[in-house]
Amino acid sequence: MHSKKHINWGILGCGKIAHKFSEDLKFVPNAKLYAVASRNLKKAQNFANAHNANCFYGNYKELVANPDIDVIYIATPHVFHYEHTLLCLHHKKAVLCEKPFAMNLSQVEEMITTAKKNNVFLMEALWTYFLPHYQYVLDIVTSKELGSIKKLKADFGFTTTFDPKSRIFNKKLGGGSLLDVGIYPLFAALSTIGYPEDIKASATIGKTGVDENCTIQLHYKNGVTASLFSTITKKTDTQAILEFENGSILINSRFHEPSSVTITKNGTSELIEFDVTTNGYNFEAIHVQEMLLDNRIESNIMSFEKSLQLINLLDAVREKIGLHYT
Ligand SMILES: NC(=O)c1ccc[n+]([C@@H]2O[C@H](COP(=O)([O-])OP(=O)(O)OC[C@H]3O[C@@H](n4cnc5c(N)ncnc54)[C@H](OP(=O)(O)O)[C@@H]3O)[C@@H](O)[C@H]2O)c1
Numbered sequence: 001m002h003s004k005k006h007i008n009w010g011i012l013g014c015g016k017i018a019h020k021f022s023e024d025l026k027f028v029p030n031a032k033l034y035a036v037a038s039r040n041l042k043k044a045q046n047f048a049n050a051h052n053a054n055c056f057y058g059n060y061k062e063l064v065a066n067p068d069i070d071v072i073y074i075a076t077p078h079v080f081h082y083e084h085t086l087l088c089l090h091h092k093k094a095v096l097c098e099k100p101f102a103m104n105l106s107q108v109e110e111m112i113t114t115a116k117k118n119n120v121f122l123m124e125a126l127w128t129y130f131l132p133h134y135q136y137v138l139d140i141v142t143s144k145e146l147g148s149i150k151k152l153k154a155d156f157g158f159t160t161t162f163d164p165k166s167r168i169f170n171k172k173l174g175g176g177s178l179l180d181v182g183i184y185p186l187f188a189a190l191s192t193i194g195y196p197e198d199i200k201a202s203a204t205i206g207k208t209g210v211d212e213n214c215t216i217q218l219h220y221k222n223g224v225t226a227s228l229f230s231t232i233t234k235k236t237d238t239q240a241i242l243e244f245e246n247g248s249i250l251i252n253s254r255f256h257e258p259s260s261v262t263i264t265k266n267g268t269s270e271l272i273e274f275d276v277t278t279n280g281y282n283f284e285a286i287h288v289q290e291m292l293l294d295n296r297i298e299s300n301i302m303s304f305e306k307s308l309q310l311i312n313l314l315d316a317v318r319e320k321i322g323l324h325y326t
Helices: 016-025 041-051 060-065 078-090 105-118 132-143 177-192 282-293 304-321
Strands: 007-012 031-037 055-057 071-074 094-097 122-124 149-157 198-205 211-219 225-231 240-244 247-251 261-265 268-272
Touching (some): 007 016, 016 041, 016 282, 031 041, 031 060, 055 060, 071 078, 094 282, 105 122, 122 282, 132 261, 149 177, 177 211, 177 225, 211 304
Parallel strands (some): 007 031, 007 071, 071 094, 094 122
Antiparallel strands (some): 149 240, 198 211, 211 225
């Protein structure tokens, strides 16, 4: 399918994360930011100028109709991921869609079914998975170098000005801590320990009707546990601590982005650093390109199964804390 050397990227939605992703695309070999689309033409033009894109559009439909685009990065608020992914897939455009993949399991299932039906690549942009320090940790987990995992503790908390209209607090835009940042501690548990046997969760629901804090306890076989926390009202350590039979790993703050790890074994600690000079979004983009050049419709790392498990967990937690989006 892709015999040409470079991959033409499109960006759908010119918000904050789209800017960061575009900065990193410049460090992806054979990647070209080809076109960008915003609901506002001037905004798209400014974005295209800032990141040297060939074309810009004042609506999303023209972007997906451009025959020269290979893959589209969807960077809109959570509630639009389903609609925008389907729009791209129906136009046979490969998709890298921001996290959370969608608002619930049935949406994710339909997105995956549509990708398969149209034979088009689709992946959730769980960028942490592709970062060097995180891959390093996963290697230690898989090799059982420190024995089996006994316990995980992970948190993600940040604070921002309270704005009921912002996507962070606005329920209509999928606001709340769980879907925005709680997904990372959940992903840490899923990727290192797996899917739990039991889930307990509690949350503080704020005045806009979204979870401002969310506490999750996952239980696995043999007494293995994961204690997770997210908040949008205070800055927290945002680190992950994995305790094994024969040592521990601290994924230093902030664990979900390019970071370092501290390995403790036999009473001795070693700090391991990774030389990442970008925001870290280039690693997932490189992977997407590899998948496209290999004519795959599914990532062999952030697979459909992983996204299904993740949205299942998010749905289960939301059920426990009584958080329903319409
Ligand atoms: N991977 C990461 O590290 C990371 C970090 C932050 C966010 N994210 C994810 O990326 C997504 C976007 O987050 P963001 O922080 O970039 O948000 P943002 O700054 O608010 O940008 C979202 C963009 O979506 C478009 N949009 C379309 N319909 C909209 C509507 N009704 N209201 C508001 N915006 C609308 C807008 O682009 P136009 O005006 O150009 O159409 C807007 O600029 C979220 O799902 C979030 O979870 C991921």
